[in-house]
Structures are given as structure tokens and as C-alpha cells.
Amino acid sequence: xxxxxxxxxxxxxxxxxxxxxxxxxxVRFMLNQDPRVTFAGYSIPHPSLECVNVRVQTTGDxxxxxxxxxxxxxxxxxxxxxxxxxxxxxxxxxxxxxxxxEEEKNKKAEEEELKKQRDLLASMDIExx
Amino acid sequence: MVTEEDKIFAKNFRxxxxxxxxxxxxxxRKLKQNRVVSKKDASVDTADAIYSGGYVSSGVDNxxxxxxxxxxxxxxxxxxxxxxxxxDMIGIDAAFANAFRRILIAEVPSMAIEKVLIAYNTSLIVxxxxxxxxxxxxxxxxxxxxxxxxxxxxxxEKNTIVFKLHVKCPKGQPRLQVLTNELQxxxxxxxxxxxxxxxxxxxxxxxxxxxxxxxxxxQDSLPEYAESPIxxxxxDILIAKLSPGQEIELEAHAVKGIxxxxxxxxxxxxxxxxxxxxxxxxxxxxxEKAERLVxxxxxxxxxxxxxxxxxxxxxxxxxxxCTLCKECIRDHDLVxxxxxxxxxxxxxxxxxxxxxxxxxxxxxxxxxILEDKCELVLADxx
Numbered sequence: 001x002x003x004x005x006x007x008x009x010x011x012x013x014x015x016x017x018x019x020x021x022x023x024x025x026x027v028r029f030m031l032n033q034d035p036r037v038t039f040a041g042y043s044i045p046h047p048s049l050e051c052v053n054v055r056v057q058t059t060g061d062x063x064x065x066x067x068x069x070x071x072x073x074x075x076x077x078x079x080x081x082x083x084x085x086x087x088x089x090x091x092x093x094x095x096x097x098x099x100x101x102e103e104e105k106n107k108k109a110e111e112e113e114l115k116k117q118r119d120l121l122a123s124m125d126i127e128x129x
Numbered sequence: 130m131v132t133e134e135d136k137i138f139a140k141n142f143r144x145x146x147x148x149x150x151x152x153x154x155x156x157x158r159k160l161k162q163n164r165v166v167s168k169k170d171a172s173v174d175t176a177d178a179i180y181s182g183g184y185v186s187s188g189v190d191n192x193x194x195x196x197x198x199x200x201x202x203x204x205x206x207x208x209x210x211x212x213x214x215x216x217d218m219i220g221i222d223a224a225f226a227n228a229f230r231r232i233l234i235a236e237v238p239s240m241a242i243e244k245v246l247i248a249y250n251t252s253l254i255v256x257x258x259x260x261x262x263x264x265x266x267x268x269x270x271x272x273x274x275x276x277x278x279x280x281x282x283x284x285x286e287k288n289t290i291v292f293k294l295h296v297k298c299p300k301g302q303p304r305l306q307v308l309t310n311e312l313q314x315x316x317x318x319x320x321x322x323x324x325x326x327x328x329x330x331x332x333x334x335x336x337x338x339x340x341x342x343x344x345x346x347x348q349d350s351l352p353e354y355a356e357s358p359i360x361x362x363x364x365d366i367l368i369a370k371l372s373p374g375q376e377i378e379l380e381a382h383a384v385k386g387i388x389x390x391x392x393x394x395x396x397x398x399x400x401x402x403x404x405x406x407x408x409x410x411x412x413x414x415x416x417e418k419a420e421r422l423v424x425x426x427x428x429x430x431x432x433x434x435x436x437x438x439x440x441x442x443x444x445x446x447x448x449x450x451c452t453l454c455k456e457c458i459r460d461h462d463l464v465x466x467x468x469x470x471x472x473x474x475x476x477x478x479x480x481x482x483x484x485x486x487x488x489x490x491x492x493x494x495x496x497x498i499l500e501d502k503c504e505l506v507l508a509d510x511x
Contacts, residue, residue, distance in 0.1 A: 002510075016506060022231040023502045029224035032179045033193035068510050075503040077198055081221070082496045085204050088216070089489045092206035 002064060012063040014054045020044065024052040030070040036061050154189050165404065167453050167469040177222070177473065207477075214488035217405070218476045226402050226476045232495040235388040238272045239396035239485040240290060241265075242381040246321055246341060249378040254369050259377070262368055263294075265393050266309055267483040268383050269362040272396075274353055278384045284318075284342040286351075290359055290383040291315040291342060298371035305371040310364035312381065316354070318344035321380055342382070362484030396491055398481035404471035406451035410443065412466050419443035422463055425456050449477075 004012030016023065024042040031040035031054075039057040056063040154162060161174045162184075178184065181192035201220035208215045218226060245260035252259070270290060278288040292312040298305035319341040348354055369377060388395030408430055414422055422443045423431045432446035451469065458464045480488035 014510075016509075019502065019506075020231075022228045022236070023499070023506070026224045026228045026499070027506075029179055029222055030193070033181050033191070035181045035190075035192050037181070064510055068507060071503045071507045071510075073193075073195060075500050075507075076195060077225070078496050078500045078503070080199055080202060081204075081225070082493055082500075084202055085216075085489075085492060085496070088204040088206050089209060092209055096209075 004063065009062040009064065010060050011055075011057040014056070014064075014067060015051050016054060017051045019052050020050075021052075024054060026074055027054060027067070027070055030074045031056060031067065034066060034070060036066055154184060154187055158184075158187065163473045164407065165471040165473060167455060167458075167471070169455065169458050169464055179222070179224075209487075209489055211487055212482050212484065214480045214482075214492075216478050218402075218478050220474055221476070222474065223476075226478065228499055229478075229492065229495050230400050230402060232498050233397050233400040233480060233491060234395055236498055237396050237491055237494050238277075238385050238387050239394050239483070240268045240270045240272050240275060240383045240385055241391075241393040242268070242292070242383045243278075243386065244382040244384075246319075246380040246382070247378075248321065248380070249376055251375045252369050252371050252377050253375075259369060259379075263379075263381050264391075266312070266366060266368075267362040267485065268359065269484045270359045270383070271353070272385050272485060274351075275385045277386070284382060284384075286318065286344040286346055286348050288384060289318070289342055290348070291319050292381040292383065293320065293379075294368075294381065295378045296371065297376040298373050300373045302373055304373070307368045307371060307377065308364065309361040309366040309368060311368070312361055314359045315380075316348035316350075316358075318342035319380055319382070341380070396483055396485050397488075398483055400478075400480045400491075402476040402478040404473060405475040405477055406448055406453055407470040407472055408445045408448040408451050409468040409470065410445060410466060411468055414443040414463070414466050416441055418462055418466075421460065422457060422467070425460060425463075427454065427456060428452055431457075 001015040001017070002012050003015070021044070024044075028040055028042050031037050034040075036058050037056065038059055040055065042052050042054045044052050054067065056067050058066050153159070162178070165175050166173050178191060181190070183191045185191075198220070203217075203219040205217040205219070206214075207217065242264045245263050247256050247260070250256055250259060254262070268290065275290075276288045278284060282288060291314070293315050294307070294312050296305065296307050296311050321341050323339040323341055349358065371377070386394035419431075419433055419441050423429075423433055428447075428450040430445060430447055430451045431443050434442045434444045436442050453469055453471070455469065457467050458469065480491060482488045482491055486494070
């Protein structure tokens with residue numbers, strides 16, 4: 001919901017229902033990073049109300065468009081975070097699997113070496129007999 | 130004598146144009162911008178100038194650029210198991226890290242027992258306490274395969290998981306511990322018959338008897354559960370203790386929900402982050418002081434380096450271990466030599482899953498939820 005002015009759309013308050021600090025703080029951050037914004041802030045009118053009020057004042061652009069851009073950019077950033085995170089996790093898992101395989105290989109080699117030595121020892125015993 | 134040329138030069142002179150003047154913020158300002166410093170009695174530079182024009186008088190643009198973010202953002206996975214995960218998130222603001230944390234705790238859905246139908250309970254634990262205890266048991270079921278049970282819905286195979294618990298401690302036996310492994314999954318739904326007030330009509334007698342759920346098919350016919358039945362995550366959680374002769378018979382119905390409604394639906398034991406600590410020695414810490422510094426740190430952040438001819442020097446060996454406990458700067462001699470800082474845009478993020486989903490999936494789910502929120506606002510505004 002938007003509370004604005006008919007004559008000047010460069011400032012407005014928006015009420016986001018069923019949202020809290022989670023979204024509002026991130027949106028506020030994105031708004032503040034926009035050079036067109038002169039003021040951006042949010043408040044929760046009452047702890048028992050499930051809504052936040054976001055205030056946007058701009059240098060002239062419509063506040064609604066600026067807020068939309070902020071949300072759009074926030075979404076793009078999230079998308080990027082997800083792709084980077086997924087890539088990092090899959091790389092980590094591949095690396096873990098490689099390390100585990102290597103360890104397995106080393107273990108096997110060690111066991112074989114031990115077996116060889118044991119066999120050698122056994123064969124030596126027979127010879128001595 | 131000031132000539133006309135000098136005047137023009139002075140008019141157009143800008144110190145930033147000189148080749149040996151570095152661009153961007155000066156070093157001490159940069160330090161204030163991206164480090165929190167823990168001083169003896171309080172932290173300083175905790176606030177971020179998030180306003181895009183915050184450094185305009187220094188000629189620096191503080192606005193966020195998507196391209197810069199795409200280039201700078203980095204994730205380093207430190208460890209990742211089925212239940213725990215630790216990773217570094219670099220180049221992002223606390224607003225984001227905190228949004229992810231809050232969503233992980235309160236808004237990523239999971240399955241938890243919501244209704245407990247108690248048929249028989251002679252144990253020492255009263256019904257409501259028993260129901261509450263059972264509600265808190267983490268269930269290892271993928272919540273993405275289920276739908277929310279709304280008020281108008283009938284509980285069916287798409288939104289409810291039913292467990293049965295029937296234990297009796299026989300007379301003459303020692304006391305019995307009822308653990309979560311006694312919870313038995315009922316893929317066909319509830320087995321308790323619903324009492325239809327008074328006389329039962331004959332037309333209903335041929336059809337299936339009415340129970341507390343209306344499953345149209347068995348859940349174990351679904352491909353996801355054909356091989357692995359749904360169980361609690363841990364099979365050794367104590368639910369109740371029974372004395373000889375006592376008995377519990379009940380049915381537990383698990384539904385999908387979020388941690389905002391009740392903590393039992395939180396998919397994480399906890400999710401938290403901290404800023405990367407940075408420990409800097411501002412001067413040489415030598416000999417007796419060095420030994421004192423190493424000894425005073427409970428986290429073994431510092432190490433001693435031998436410089437030859439019996440002289441020792443302290444070095445920062447493991448700054449990541451630092452918990453910013455400030456023990457080292459309580460010492461009068463060391464307070465001016467050690468600087469405890471936190472990097473403002475480098476987060477060490479930890480997620481402990483309760484077993485419904487692995488922690489890396491939980492995080493991607495959390496990011497998706499934040500995306501959906503943005504989309505919702507966008508749809509609302511246009």
C-alpha cells in the first residue's frame with residue numbers, strides 16, 4: 001500500500017504487509033545506496049502489527065519507481081548470491097570426494113605394502129625351515 | 130606578482146588531479162569504513178555510512194553497483210556435512226547476512242508434529258506435556274514434498290505425516306524408556322476411527338471407515354519414500370519413562386510450518402554469523418611482553434617467534450580463532466600494542482540443520498525466500 005501525494009510523487013510511504021526487519025532492512029540498504037534517494041528508512045508501527053512502513057524521499061524521481069528498482073536490484077543480488085553459493089558448495093564437495101578417494105587409495109596402497117612385507121616374511125620363514 | 134595565468138591555474142586546480150594523490154578514501158577513513166575496532170571499554174566505528182552520498186565530500190561514490198557486487202562477492206566453504214556447515218561470505222552487507230539468518234531460523238519451512246491424538250496414557254507425564262514434548266521432535270522429511278495444511282483442508286497424504294506410538298511396560302519388568310525409535314510411521318494415514326455421533330448409518334457401512342485423515346493413497350507408494358521410510362531425525366530422544374503397568378497409545382500428526390509460528394518448525398538448531406576478526410600488532414611485542422600476550426589469550430591466537438640470541442617476538446598466528454574477548458587489551462602494557470578489529474563485510478556463517486534438509490540446501494532455500502519477498506513487493510507495486 002502506498003501513502004503519497006497527488007501533486008508530488010517524489011516522496012511516499014509504503015506499507016508492506018506481513019513483512020518485518022528481514023526484508024525492510026535489506027530494502028532500506030538498497031534504497032540508501034541509490035544516488036536518487038535523499039532519505040530512506042523504515043519502522044514497525046507496533047510489535048503486534050505484522051507490517052512495516054518504508055519511507056522513501058527522492059531528488060525528483062517517482063518514489064514508487066525507485067522502490068521498485070531497489071527491490072529489483074535486491075532480487076538480482078540474491079540470485080547472484082545463490083549461484084555463487086551453489087558453485088562454491090559443489091566445488092567443495094568435489095574436492096572433498098577427491099580427498100576421500102585419495103585417502104582410500106593411500107590406505108589401500110599401505111595395506112598392500114604391509115601384505116607384501118608379511119608375505120615376504122612368511123616366505124622367508126619357509127626358506128629358513 | 131600574481132599573473133593572469135596563475136589565476137586561471139588556481140581556479141582550475143584540483144588536488145585530486147595530481148598524479149601522486151591517491152584516488153578514493155584516505156587510508157584512515159577506509160579503515161573506519163570497513164573495520165569495527167574493539168577498544169578497551171567499547172567498540173568504535175560500528176556504524177556503516179550506507180547512504181550513497183556518505184563520502185561525497187571526499188570525492189568517493191558510495192552507491193552500490195551491481196557489477197561491482199558481481200565481481201567482489203565471494204563464498205568460501207570451510208566445512209559442510211549432513212548437519213553442519215560453515216562458510217565465509219565476503220563482500221556483502223550485514224543487512225543481507227542478517228536477512229538470511231532470520232529467514233533460516235523463522236521462515237524456511239519444515240515438518241513438525243502439530244496434533245497428538247492420545248488414546249491411552251497412564252504414564253506419569255500428563256497429556257499436554259507429552260504432546261508438547263512430541264511436538265519438538267525433529268522429523269527427517271523433506272518439506273518441499275508437502276503442502277501446507279490450511280484451515281479448510283482435510284488432512285491427506287500431501288500435507289500430513291502420521292506416526293503411531295504404542296508402548297506398554299509389562300508388570301514385573303524394570304522401568305521402560307520410550308525413545309523416538311518407537312514412533313512408527315503410518316504411510317496409510319490415521320488408524321483411529323472417527324466416532325460419528327450416536328447411530329451409524331447403514332449407507333456408510335460398506336465404504337471405508339472414517340479416520341482422522343483422508344489419505345487417497347499410501348505415502349510409501351510415492352517414489353521419494355519407497356526406499357527410505359519417514360522417521361524422526363534422531364532415534365534416541367527420550368519421550369517418556371514408563372513404570373511397570375503403565376501404557377501410552379497415541380497418534381501424532383506432523384504438518385508443514387515455519388519457525389515464526391512455533392520454534393518446532395525451525396529447520397535449524399541455530400544459524401549465526403560473526404564478522405571475521407582481524408588482530409593487528411601495532412608495534413613490536415617482545416620478550417616478557419610477548420610471553421605474557423601468548424599466555425593471556427584463551428584462544429591461542431598468538432604465537433612466539435624466536436629471533437635468535439634468546440630474543441622472542443609475538444606474532445599473530447591464528448586470528449580467526451579470536452572471539453574478541455579483549456583479555457589481551459585489559460593488560461596496561463599491551464593495550465596500545467594490540468588492535469582487535471572485525472572486517473565489516475566478511476561474515477563467518479554457520480548453519481546447524483535439524484535434519485530435514487542438509488544445511489547447504491537450507492541456505493539456498495532461504496535466499497529463494499528473500500527473492501520471493503522482493504517479487505511479491507514488485508508485483509504489489511506495479
